[in-house]
Amino acid sequence: MQQDTCQAWVLPKAGDTKVFQLKNQQLARPRSGEIRVEVHFSGINFADILMRQGLYPDAPAYPFVPGYEVSGIVESVGEGVETFKVGDLVYAGTAFGGYSSKIILPTWQVMHISKDIELDEAAGIPVSAITAYNVLFEQGNIKGQEKVLVDCASGALGQMVHSMLSGLNVELWGLTSSDEKKKWLVERGVKALTHEEFSSSNEAGFDLILNSLGGRSVKLHYSRLAPLGRIVCIGAADAISPGRRNLFKALKTVLSFPRFKVIKLMNDNKGVFGLNVLRLMASPEIIRAQLEKIQDKTLISNIDRIFSYRSLELAHAYLEGRHSRGKVLLDWRE
């Protein structure tokens, strides 16, 4: 029998990995246009680390339940909902609330899972896939024979980019934080460098660069673009210090983001984009169309590790420490 309660990880204030509180919460019944999902897996994203450290300006007021993406089984449907029925396997982008054993969602955020992939793989799709899709195809306008650089190559997003570029005859370069992850990337066919190697190299002529580090790395990466090249900026990962909150470093990163003069852009024949998928969710028609274009079945699995929902603290420490090579998930099944 259905119960109108769930468990959820609440973030009561900014803090270290121990700050979360697991709470029982009351849940409403889904209304018209909504469904209720029994969550099996929740994705953990780098933005969640920023959020937990109090460094994410678009976070809701405390206390709140973080979490951008889930997969699971439809547990009940609101009045008039015809596209989903109880028992359907689904995944969804959630725009907060994903660290929860049940969640109510408007149907436009939810997609069916095809038979080709597993529930855990599906939980890793929404954030990485929508981000990669916008970077590569909406904003970046990638074409064959181009040279692409991704500055977070070994993470879930980097792997999603790799997957989406397969078959496009694109030369993929990736930056990462250690020799070990570099080797791992090279084995997968990516031309990899550490961030330090890239800074001191002369590698240039990139048609598209995905910048997630932010801060002064943006100016460096911009300088390595080819004519007609474009850089898509998606974050400020450089603001994070593994293991502790370092407000000085965070502030330094934010303040060292460059400003671009239009006349310089003209002289250089270059372009600069900003992408914030969370804010893009204010345009349901855009997100829905993209979810349908992306689909799950064209995507490789990019799961690195799955933690029990009880071990959120460990999962956050793992991602914050930049140990991950792909998506990190919470498993809500008992």
Add this chain to the structure above:
Amino acid sequence: MQQDTCQAWVLPKAGDTKVFQLKNQQLARPRSGEIRVEVHFSGINFADILMRQGLYPDAPAYPFVPGYEVSGIVESVGEGVETFKVGDLVYAGTAFGGYSSKIILPTWQVMHISKDIELDEAAGIPVSAITAYNVLFEQGNIKGQEKVLVDCASGALGQMVHSMLSGLNVELWGLTSSDEKKKWLVERGVKALTHEEFSSSNEAGFDLILNSLGGRSVKLHYSRLAPLGRIVCIGAADAISPGRRNLFKALKTVLSFPRFKVIKLMNDNKGVFGLNVLRLMASPEIIRAQLEKIQDKTLISNIDRIFSYRSLELAHAYLEGRHSRGKVLLDWRE
């Protein structure tokens, strides 16, 4: 018999429309990889007005012969040139030197004219077509069902954009400087407004904006973009005052170009591009590939007026006064 002399309009210094001097010049024979063209028509562009007024930073040192594009007949070919023969009808982007009755060009800048168009139409292709192509397809990544705004809709570039968008199911909006030109645009199926009407309207939600005015118009236009929208900045036409050189207005335009913060671009999900086709000509492989993609036969004629080569002064005054509704050409045939 071939003569190694030609006539050319020399710009000896910055000045008003009377400053040009028509001079006889010695011409070399074309070398390997070059051809010599007997020019029939030269295109006059808005950048030439800026250049004559001394407001174009990339202009060569005085004295020089301006002119970005020509059409004509191949008069002689350099050693080893096989793709062109004497008598071929051609058009070319010239990167200066186009205001001349003969010109030597590297073959990569030159295209054959198909049977479908006339020599005068061909002279109006290179600058408008390469600019429009880059704005729409390289940088702007235009797709069907999108909403496009062009701030120089009644000029040669605006018409080229209109032509290239035909069949793409794009909603084209155009800005222009007078009610008369607005009416003319509306008759051609463009949703037209004067610049003043646009400023005071709430029209927004544009996916792509072509900005040629520059200065503070960039910020205004940026504010009217939809999520995932992009603005391509190609010039500073606002720096020009018809009839006289106004350095104060020019300086004001240049200084009022905005600078874009990366964090703002992220929050807005928007992008800013700069385009300078002249500088892009430093990448012959890019320009050549684009000329071949564009071809002449898909383009409508966008010729407004043709002046005798003796009347360059009148032609410049016509364009400077913003009277044109399309390309303005010089005719070098006696």
